[in-house]
Amino acid sequence: MPVDPNPAGLAAEPSATAREQTRRRIIDVAIDLLERGGRDAITTRAVADAAGLQPPALYRLFGDKEGLLDAVAEHGFTRFLAAKHIDPDPQDPIKELRVGWDIAVEFGLANPALYALMYGEPTRSTVFRIGLELLMQRIRRLAVAGLLRVEEDLAAQIIHASARGAVLTWLSLPEPQRNPALLLALREAMITAVTTQEPAVQEQGPAGAARALRAALPDQNALSHAEQRLLTEWLDRLSA
Template sequence: MPVDPNHAEPAATTREQTRRRIVGVAIELLERRGRDAVTTRAVADAAGLQPPALYRLFGDKEGLLDAVAEHGFARFLAAKHIDPDPQDPVGELRAAWDIAVEFGLANPALYALMYAEPARSTTVFQTGLDLLMKRIRRLAAAGLLRVGEDVAAQIVHATARGAVLTWLSLPEPQRDPALLRALREAMVTAVTTQEPAVQEQGPAGAARALRAALPEQDVLSDAEQRLLTEWLDRLST
């Protein structure tokens, strides 16, 4: 017998509402009492459910933690704004770094879960990484990138994560905002140049700028583009 969509939809809606409620309870436990407190029994009790309901929705505790991490990434992305044509791509990079660090300081336990375990790289995490790579690509296209695009993204991630974890590890009287500013500026110095790199001597800056612009062209064949990309990658380093 075919399923009546008028009856199926409420069930699906109720399931999603229950799932969101459980994730919210898990995040509250995580932030108040730490990761060890997020057990299936504790979450089920706090949500007014039996543990089998959690297993049906998330599979196991790790599936629940994956859902919590994904929710965290979604919240983080909701706080980010990307200008498709920024007048100051270096300033935009600074602002994006500040947003990432501020999110980590405001949500320490959730941030640790999201970023301390690479295995929790979700689809939403990949969306955030894609946004970062677009920022990096604009810097490269403007000739302002000092290092390769992948290394630049790694530096941005590493300095933001290091800033959050270091700040949270310090006793409150020792938390000086100058530390965050210094780390941010060290990141900017490591990743970008003060002047467009294509004005400097040597091929590296020009190679990075051309490498960034390649996806926008349609003159070369796929084979030609792959070969040129390989050459430019070598020149840029």
């Protein structure tokens, strides 16, 4: 006589694959509700009903509604990064910055509610941090090439603010008033604020930058005499 493997009639624990499939289905349903009705449309009851589940299933997978929203935002960042084509060694870092800005704005215009959720408040998403690291790599390449006009963190803030402002302004306009020239003007204003068309240092690498800074030292008064001597010694070493 065969032995009943589940004599108590307990529900079997779902496999990791089934759990991930359920999690993905819930996120897809939440995104659909978000795009059709905004953030307020995402309630645990509405998501559970649309996914054909009971609310406790959502709590087991996401903890609470905020956990579900975090998962939706992270999925959005994953989609956004998948749309990017990162050139590890771009020949023109300013062109690369333009292309990256265009991709960010196009994603926001195509996914307005998801974009608002992703960028409407600080996020703890690991994928968001990866995206920020990629942006900082772009900015660092500009700095190494002598093309960065402002400090690196400020450059990142300007780029983010201009892209978000472009998306939100475009979406707030009546459709007949949406002129593509607006996006072009905002992008070029960002480029002008962040970059300089002529490299500040013609010779790339630390030696050229050190020589340029060494030549400018006599004209500054921010450092004490001792600090200036020490910095001069360091720059002389880097220039060699």
